[in-house]
Amino acid sequence: MTDPVASGLISYPINDFGPAMKGMVIGGLGIFHVFLAQFAIGGGMLMAYFQWLAMKGKEPAARTVRDSYFKYLVLVSFVTGAVTGVAMWFTSIQISPGTIGKMVDVFHWVWATEWIFFWVEVVAGYAFYRYSKILSDRTRLALLVIYSIAGWGSLFWINGILSWQLTPGDWVKSGNIWQGFFNATFWPSLFYRTIACMVIAGLVAAVIVNTMPSLSREDRTRLINRTARFMLPIVLMPLFGLWFLAAMPEDSRAWVMGGSIAMTLFMNIAVGASVLIGGYIVVGLWRQKLYINGATATLLLALAFGASAGGEFVREGVRKPYTIRTVLYSNSIPPEQVAHLREIGCTTGDPFPLRDAASMPNPQLQLGALTFRNQCAVCHTVNGVNGLTHLMGAWTQDQQRMNVAKLQWTKGFMPPFAGTPQELEGLVQFIQWETAKRPPTWPESRDERVLAQIKAWLNEAGTGPATQPRPPQQASATNIPTGTR
Ligand code: HEC
Numbered sequence: 001m002t003d004p005v006a007s008g009l010i011s012y013p014i015n016d017f018g019p020a021m022k023g024m025v026i027g028g029l030g031i032f033h034v035f036l037a038q039f040a041i042g043g044g045m046l047m048a049y050f051q052w053l054a055m056k057g058k059e060p061a062a063r064t065v066r067d068s069y070f071k072y073l074v075l076v077s078f079v080t081g082a083v084t085g086v087a088m089w090f091t092s093i094q095i096s097p098g099t100i101g102k103m104v105d106v107f108h109w110v111w112a113t114e115w116i117f118f119w120v121e122v123v124a125g126y127a128f129y130r131y132s133k134i135l136s137d138r139t140r141l142a143l144l145v146i147y148s149i150a151g152w153g154s155l156f157w158i159n160g161i162l163s164w165q166l167t168p169g170d171w172v173k174s175g176n177i178w179q180g181f182f183n184a185t186f187w188p189s190l191f192y193r194t195i196a197c198m199v200i201a202g203l204v205a206a207v208i209v210n211t212m213p214s215l216s217r218e219d220r221t222r223l224i225n226r227t228a229r230f231m232l233p234i235v236l237m238p239l240f241g242l243w244f245l246a247a248m249p250e251d252s253r254a255w256v257m258g259g260s261i262a263m264t265l266f267m268n269i270a271v272g273a274s275v276l277i278g279g280y281i282v283v284g285l286w287r288q289k290l291y292i293n294g295a296t297a298t299l300l301l302a303l304a305f306g307a308s309a310g311g312e313f314v315r316e317g318v319r320k321p322y323t324i325r326t327v328l329y330s331n332s333i334p335p336e337q338v339a340h341l342r343e344i345g346c347t348t349g350d351p352f353p354l355r356d357a358a359s360m361p362n363p364q365l366q367l368g369a370l371t372f373r374n375q376c377a378v379c380h381t382v383n384g385v386n387g388l389t390h391l392m393g394a395w396t397q398d399q400q401r402m403n404v405a406k407l408q409w410t411k412g413f414m415p416p417f418a419g420t421p422q423e424l425e426g427l428v429q430f431i432q433w434e435t436a437k438r439p440p441t442w443p444e445s446r447d448e449r450v451l452a453q454i455k456a457w458l459n460e461a462g463t464g465p466a467t468q469p470r471p472p473q474q475a476s477a478t479n480i481p482t483g484t485r
Pocket residue numbers: 320321322330331372375376377378379380386388391392403404407410411413414415417482
């Protein structure tokens with residue numbers, strides 16, 4: 001058995017989330033977390049603006065709204081934001097321990113700095129919540145400004161780490177963390193997110209203003225028009241969105257421009273929802289000074305959630321097949337290890353037993369299940385979401401073998417297969433056995449010619465990702481069409 005540390009790979013225990021795809025578990029959670037965190041940041045900025053309006057005597061109802069709003073901010077976003085934040089750590093260490101380990105390793109102090117900012121945000125927020133009544137106006141404003149700067153600062157720091165995953169830039173060669181931090185997508189995504197924070201906070205204000213019986217209709221209209229002004233930077237969103245698209249790697253851009261149906265769809269949802277919200281804010285609320293009722297405001301907020309969800313899905317999705325571009329594939333295998341793993345096997349260094357090994361009729365199926373767990377399980381389930389039995393169950397055995405051997409060419413957002421021909425055959429048998437609804441007996445496939453053919457296909461595919469030129473193809477009589485599914 002190869003020592004996993006010496007081979008450059010450390011195995012972590014991998015949890016199984018049943019029919020829910022792992023990427024979706026973390027993505028789904030991430031969407032809520034990001035939305036709540038952005039609300040908390042934008043909310044602080046909006047309340048600082050309201051406090052200023054109150055102090056200047058420009059808006060008599062500003063104080064009432066400020067206190068009511070801050071209660072929601074603290075109760076909803078602090079509590080749920082913190083809970084989902086902890087849940088993010090909890091799931092990421094189970095789903096992608098290699099990636100999160102690398103991120104903590106590279107950005108240790110940046111992350112620590114982010115936590116300090118977050119800590120200041122929380123302390124300032126609670127202090128305001130608890131003592132606002134007995135403070136002077138100037139101190140209130142100071143607290144809210146500190147809160148906003150700290151909140152935005154935490155976004156600044158985390159944004160560097162997240163954007164580095166997609167565009168690590170010159171860090172890859174130099175190892176200089178500032179080159180990684182201020183990477184190509186850092187600024188567009190920071191500006192984009194800042195505006196998202198302001199818009200979400202503004203739409204929440206429009207909802208809350210409608211729940212306050214003490215306000216007159218005139219008060220509400222004025223407050224909502226004020227809020228509309230605060231949200232006006234939304235007109236710049238397309239600019240930063242396009243900048244972000246322009247700065248991302250070419251192949252990633254191709255996914256959202258039609259290359260991947262799901263990603264293109266999600267991007268269109270994000271763009272469409274944002275255009276609707278932007279149009280309403282600019283034309284309806286700002287130009288025509290319209291009033292919006294609670295139902296419309298809630299609808300706009302739901303649209304904003306849809307836009308955030310679509311945006312986050314795209315941001316996570318376009319990174320495939322990497323979690324850290326060019327450094328780690330989504331299944332936590334480093335690209336330079338692929339050739340080596342094709343020799344020694346991807347399951348060799350995995351010391352963790354299969355949960356249901358006893359239910360499998362032969363060791364080859366167990367090998368296949370382990371191979372699935374190590375290489376495919378981050379993005380696929382067996383029978384559930386993006387399930388392999390659905391995707392390849394209808395293919396012939398040889399189609400299955402070839403398309404998995406040439407995984408990166410089957411779909412460019414998958415990493416190359418990184419195991420031995422025996423592991424690949426085990427995986428194919430495992431999927432067939434699962435497709436056949438797990439019968440109690442299953443013959444082992446031990447045909448040397450099959451293994452030799454798989455090896456030839458693996459060689460044809462090469463060990464690089466689909467972004468690198470494909471190795472020259474020998475004339476081969478075995479180009480099997482995948483057919484329809
Ligand atoms: C980075 C994430 C990722 C990894 C890792 C990954 N896949 Fe995929 N795979 C996808 C996505 C996304 C699709 C597209 C699904 C669709 O078209 O609906 C896909 C599609 C497929 C398809 C269908 C291809 C077609 O042409 O219809 C097969 C077969 C497949 N994957 C097998 C595997 C196997 C086997 C592994 C592990 C050795 C694996 N994948 C690893 C993300 C991944």
